[in-house]
Amino acid sequence: MPRHYITPNLPPLCWGYQAITLFPLGIFYRSEEVRDDQTTGKHELIHWEQQKEMLCLLFYLWYLVEYLIKLIRFMNHQKAYRGIGFEQEAKKYERDPDYLSTRKPFHWIRLVLR
Numbered sequence: 001m002p003r004h005y006i007t008p009n010l011p012p013l014c015w016g017y018q019a020i021t022l023f024p025l026g027i028f029y030r031s032e033e034v035r036d037d038q039t040t041g042k043h044e045l046i047h048w049e050q051q052k053e054m055l056c057l058l059f060y061l062w063y064l065v066e067y068l069i070k071l072i073r074f075m076n077h078q079k080a081y082r083g084i085g086f087e088q089e090a091k092k093y094e095r096d097p098d099y100l101s102t103r104k105p106f107h108w109i110r111l112v113l114r
Helices: 034-035 039-053 057-074 077-083 085-091 108-112
Strands: 005-006 017-024 024-030
Touching: 005 034, 017 039, 024 034, 024 039, 034 039, 039 085, 057 077, 057 085, 077 085, 085 108
Parallel strands: 005 024
Antiparallel strands: 017 024
16 A cells, blocks of 8 residues: 655646655645545545556656647647546546455556547
């Protein structure tokens, strides 16, 4: 399980976001309230599993390439961000209490390929 940290000053690449998962360091939250929100926590734990299965660096490379492709396609940051397969999986299942125990490895790739 990851360590959880409270840090009001998330890195500059996190504009407007409330949390970031940085495997193998842990999950960083802007506040205790964000950390205690179960939906946000589940969303970040899904990212933790994705990063583990992609050996961390491959996760970030795939994430960046997919984001750039979708940014060119949509010409809109929010649409590009929401279109990333990792984000789609985390958003789709962040409210499912059993998802992490039933999740199949690389499930996010099905969302990229459709």
